[in-house]
Amino acid sequence: MTDILLNGRRVDGRRPNEHRLLRAQLGTQPQADGSALLEHGNSRLLATVHGPAQARAADLSPEEDCVLRVLYNKPPFASMTERRRRGRGDRKQDETALLIEEALGGVVLKQLYRRSQIEIRVQVLQSDGSELSAAINAVSLALMDAGVAMRGHLAAVTVGYCDQAPLVDLNSYEQSAGLPSLTVACVGQRVLHASVGARLHSQQLDPLLACASRACACVANQLGQDVKAHLLAACCFQSAA
């Protein structure tokens, strides 16, 4: 474990509780209703939102009258280590998409979008760990860009555990070392998604969860600033238009 945490520093020089540089750009794809390009350090993802638009009648049911569909794609060029070509029916990608969908189900105000479908596509452009949390963050930004109503700002972070210290925002090297890890997505204080990456001792769960929800609040705050900066340009002149 010395190569994970040496003299209180991680392999890329960060402190244990330090998040990688977050950079976000909204509205990059004019053809989509909403889009966001998000960087967690070297992880780089593009999320686009299409809709809310008319859903096909076959997709609707009396219980579920707003369709939220997530497509997650990680092309072979995204990762240095894993160059496998994954098809459309790939189970790992489908699982990631499902996890994002579940987290979003708790935050999008579906009752305002009856008979509509919101399609969300996530493309991993560069992969360097914490893709699930980066994807959730990117989707959340893209939904805001599309003007979709949500309960709050959904933010996610992946934390690991090493030498009694929680590591925030694991990169791919740390993830491949098989650390016990936890991905958490929060809206305010409310945890909407939590998944454990490797075997995690039950005693470690509470400190990790606390650390992760604090980190989520920080991520939400910082990304919120980026959204506001973007909106300032867009809203400034629309005051009366």
Add this chain to the structure above:
Amino acid sequence: MQSAPDDEELDSLSIRLVGLDENYPVRLNWNDLGVQFSKQSIVVPGDRLTRSREFIPGHGTLRRTVEAGSGNASFAAGRRQKQNDDNAEDNDEDDEDEDEEGAWELAASVAGRQHVVNKLLCVLPGRSRYAGEIGDVVVGRVQEVASRRWRIDANARLQATLHLSGVLLPGEDLRRKSEEDERAMRAVLAEGDLVSAEVQSVQADGSLVLHTRNARYGRLGQGTLVRVPPALIKRSKTHFHSLPCGVTLVLGMNGYCWCGPTPGQSDVREPLASPADRSEVARVRACVRLLAVNHVPLYDTSVMQAYEVARESPVALLSRPDEQLRVARLVAEQLLTAEVGEAQPGGGGFGLHSGDLISGGALSAVH
């Protein structure tokens, strides 16, 4: 990290746009023009708007109860203002009685600008689908010909409907439509046709019903469509503009703008527009687009000013971000000075409150 590119680097500009270089000024920044805009009024979902109970929750807001101590909040979507819209209340997790006792607050549910009208508090998103209002002029594309109706894509959340009874058949008075009319529906509007129409009503589920029962409305012939965010279209008395350059411009409130040669709406079998006409149409289209990407409100004055500024440039140049910025900045400055000249306190305009409008170095920063 990256320095601003030199002139010879401008060709790679389109690549830079997708990159994360926010320092490079390819898009108009209104703050550079001295527009004072309160940052406090920009909110993201979950931001608290107010704890005061005197406000009525409008679009883009939600009520959430705050349980003391636990920090857990439960939510109720903001009541929408339309009478026929009871969507927000009926399937939410907490009921009205609890709200009266517990402390609740109003929070934003969309990212956008806070807006207060009397007691109504709402948040207007910067970009969203078109939420129709009765009487709006819209431009739509026919997606499907169904029984006695057309299904139309009008950039709304749901498909819009144009009933056969809502169209004015060419050369006829309004009359009951027969079965033969029903069979000949594709002769009036086929799949893929563009149509200008007016919103007749908004259904309970939010879908729009359109009508073209006026000679102004109907099928749009030769021309091009530009799609812009609906919030940029300024509501005005007329949305059909015949510009002096021989181009007809329809600024649909739904964000679909159509530009075509002026006599273009009459007949299917009209001769093809001349290359000169078409290049004028392309220039107007480019002007609408460059204003939209720089968040300039779209109405006849702004488009005409952009046209005047861009008249000398080749049309192809108008798709370059630097040229778009140059034109949009000049238009914005003209609009701002015109606004100051009118000096309407609090009424319409762009909601500006600053007299000091144009900063000194604004122009030199571009060229």
